[in-house]
Amino acid sequence: MLLVVEQFLNGLQFGLLLFLLAAGLTLVFGIMDLVNLAHGSLYMMGAYFAATFAAWTGSFLLGALMALGATLVLGIVLEVSALRHLYGRDHLDHVLATFGLILFFNEAVRLIWGPAGLALPLPAWLTVPVPILPGIHYPAYRLAIIGVALLVALLLYLGVMRTRIGMLIRAGASNREMIGALGINIKLLYTLVFGLGAALAGLAGLMQAPILTVQIGMGENILILAFVIIVIGGIGSIRGAFLAAIFVGMIDTLGRAFLPNLLRQVLSGAAASTAAPALSSMLIYLLMAIVLVVRPEGLFPANRR
Amino acid sequence: MKSLSVSKAVTALMLAGLVLLPLYSHLTGNIFILTLFTRIIILALAAASLNLIMGFAGLMSFGHAAYLGIGGYAVGMLAQEGVGSGFIQFPVAIAASGIYALVIGALSLRTRGVYFIMITLAFAQMAYYVASGLARYGGDDGLTIYTRSDFSGLIDLGNRTQFYYLCLACLFGVMLLIWRIVNSRFGLVVQGLRSNEQRMQAIGFPAKRYQLVCFVISGTMCGLAGALLANNTDFVSPAVMYWTRSGDLMVMVILGGMGTLFGPVMGAVVFLLLEELLSQITEYWALILGPLLLLIVLFGRGGIMGALGRAGRG
Numbered sequence: 001m002l003l004v005v006e007q008f009l010n011g012l013q014f015g016l017l018l019f020l021l022a023a024g025l026t027l028v029f030g031i032m033d034l035v036n037l038a039h040g041s042l043y044m045m046g047a048y049f050a051a052t053f054a055a056w057t058g059s060f061l062l063g064a065l066m067a068l069g070a071t072l073v074l075g076i077v078l079e080v081s082a083l084r085h086l087y088g089r090d091h092l093d094h095v096l097a098t099f100g101l102i103l104f105f106n107e108a109v110r111l112i113w114g115p116a117g118l119a120l121p122l123p124a125w126l127t128v129p130v131p132i133l134p135g136i137h138y139p140a141y142r143l144a145i146i147g148v149a150l151l152v153a154l155l156l157y158l159g160v161m162r163t164r165i166g167m168l169i170r171a172g173a174s175n176r177e178m179i180g181a182l183g184i185n186i187k188l189l190y191t192l193v194f195g196l197g198a199a200l201a202g203l204a205g206l207m208q209a210p211i212l213t214v215q216i217g218m219g220e221n222i223l224i225l226a227f228v229i230i231v232i233g234g235i236g237s238i239r240g241a242f243l244a245a246i247f248v249g250m251i252d253t254l255g256r257a258f259l260p261n262l263l264r265q266v267l268s269g270a271a272a273s274t275a276a277p278a279l280s281s282m283l284i285y286l287l288m289a290i291v292l293v294v295r296p297e298g299l300f301p302a303n304r305r
Numbered sequence: 306m307k308s309l310s311v312s313k314a315v316t317a318l319m320l321a322g323l324v325l326l327p328l329y330s331h332l333t334g335n336i337f338i339l340t341l342f343t344r345i346i347i348l349a350l351a352a353a354s355l356n357l358i359m360g361f362a363g364l365m366s367f368g369h370a371a372y373l374g375i376g377g378y379a380v381g382m383l384a385q386e387g388v389g390s391g392f393i394q395f396p397v398a399i400a401a402s403g404i405y406a407l408v409i410g411a412l413s414l415r416t417r418g419v420y421f422i423m424i425t426l427a428f429a430q431m432a433y434y435v436a437s438g439l440a441r442y443g444g445d446d447g448l449t450i451y452t453r454s455d456f457s458g459l460i461d462l463g464n465r466t467q468f469y470y471l472c473l474a475c476l477f478g479v480m481l482l483i484w485r486i487v488n489s490r491f492g493l494v495v496q497g498l499r500s501n502e503q504r505m506q507a508i509g510f511p512a513k514r515y516q517l518v519c520f521v522i523s524g525t526m527c528g529l530a531g532a533l534l535a536n537n538t539d540f541v542s543p544a545v546m547y548w549t550r551s552g553d554l555m556v557m558v559i560l561g562g563m564g565t566l567f568g569p570v571m572g573a574v575v576f577l578l579l580e581e582l583l584s585q586i587t588e589y590w591a592l593i594l595g596p597l598l599l600l601i602v603l604f605g606r607g608g609i610m611g612a613l614g615r616a617g618r619g
Contacts, residue, residue, distance in 0.1 A: 029419075035422075082599055082603075085603055089602075091418065091419055092359075092365055092563075093602045095365075095367070096601075096602050097598065097602040099549075099552045099555075099556065099598065100595040100596060100597070101599065102595070103591040103594055103595035104591065104592060104595030104596055107589050107595065108592060111592065220548075220549070224426070224548060227423055228427060231420060235419065235420075277437075278438020279438070281434040281438075285427040285430050286431065288424070288427045289428065292415070292416050292423075292424045296415050296416040296420060297420070298420075
């Protein structure tokens with residue numbers, strides 16, 4: 001029971017984290033029609049910025065806030081200097097160019113911070129276990145991640161559905177020529193959306209940083225997961241990304257936790273312990289393959305004409 | 306006409322260079338260059354196979370490195386189990402790649418555009434994790450191949466020059482095959498599907514079937530490259546299937562010129578030489594290569610072949 005609740009919360013936490021990453025990706029994808037492989041690099045930069053700033057200021061929160069700002073600025077710089085020129089190009093061009101950016105960011109990080117990973121220590125008040133149910137404790141930091149991510153998801157939903165900027169973003173997703181013709185400054189809107197996506201990726205990275213080590217290439221595996229999520233959820237759909245992210249986070253976490261035991265009941269011990277890790281890593285891709293075969297446009301395709 | 310002659314001349318020069326390279330290596334005693342170019346030729350073969358579906362059929366596969374791994378693991382696993390004959394290893398490598406391509410092609414071709422890119426990527430990642438889980442064959446750490454494929458005295462893969470020429474012969478054979486395919490009725494249908502699938506279907510061609518056959522042919526070619534690559538490195542590991550490897554192959558194709566016959570070969574040569582040269586100048590070579598790719602995408606339309614064509618006209 002304890003394990004089930006704990007793993008369930010872990011899955012939720014991982015899923016919400018994935019949502020932060022996938023939300024930016026799906027916004028950029030849905031609105032600018034840009035396939036941004038370098039989104040994972042922004043996630044990595046968020047973690048590195050946070051580790052650095054937290055060490056400078058001596059405060060986790062201050063470091064996190066500064067890192068958030070820094071990724072936002074980095075995203076805007078990236079959009080204005082390079083990615084802006086890729087809009088309207090072939091998807092293949094996007095893949096190639098942003099693949100180049102991944103190489104660049106990984107190498108730049110190695111040059112600046114060195115090949116060894118960094119650690120981002122948590123302040124004491126975030127490391128205490130919190131009782132959530134009678135007899136069941138859960139780390140405060142993971143609860144904080146769930147809280148922050150849910151808050152951001154809510155703000156994002158309200159922002160996109162209830163504000164003027166959000167209306168423009170939705171309009172841009174459904175017909176970009178038309179809102180340009182209506183006199184909206186699309187360039188600025190795109191830069192804003194990209195910056196927002198970058199900041200979300202940075203937030204995911206800096207929140208994940210204390211749990212994992214901050215290292216080069218940390219953004220690549222999780223980027224693929226984020227892509228899986230937006231493809232399952234339907235490209236351009238924030239709601240789809242949210243549901244798919246939770247789904248994927250749960251399946252991945254629960255699969256890793258319980259699959260070995262399940263397999264052991266069917267297979268011999270040795271065979272199960274070798275097959276389980278591979279199988280649980282595959283589950284998500286299997287899920288995506290099934291979803292795409294059954295619904296080639298994803299589960300919740302954004303409403304397009 | 307003149308534009309054709311410039312790219313043709315450069316291509317001929319490159320091919321002549323590849324044929325004569327072992328001679329240069331012998332005269333100067335530079336063994337390294339032979340090893341380097343063996344690798345380049347094998348990856349050029351893989352890039353050419355990717356170009357068949359990407360350039361001619363318009364199917365953007367982001368999981369092509371999976372075949373490199375399948376071909377390589379076929380050789381490695383058979384060698385591990387005591388089957389050393391290349392006459393068994395190579396056909397198995399090719400057949401296994403073909404079967405994999407048939408299965409994932411049949412599923413992936415239900416989707417289009419970005420979804421196709423992503424589903425091929427997902428399948429390749431699955432193959433990557435399967436290989437990582439093969440504890441008997443090294444798992445994550447990979448599998449060392451102690452004896453290269455044995456062709457019973459016909460050709461000795463342990464001999465650098467002979468192995469080089471085997472790889473080159475495979476490359477030329479595959480290029481010839483691709484050339485014949487592209488100019489056949491089948492090839493024309495596939496290219497027609499790239500430009501307008503609906504219209505081709507309206508004429509009465511079963512689009513999916515043609516694309517699937519093309520996808521499988523491409524996969525078997527890359528499986529051959531995988532078998533050669535495993536022999537070249539005497540080692541195979543899940544890392545050859547990692548998604549960045551598929552990215553590398555795509556870069557080679559686009560750099561050289563997608564949808565041209567010799568573009569991918571040129572792309573592989575330039576990309577891998579660039580990687581080699583930059584890594585000699587600085588440890589941080591990717592710092593230069595990354596932005597260079599961005600610039601090539603932004604300003605170099607049609608890759609090297611496109612640039613050569615423009616140079617011919619201009």
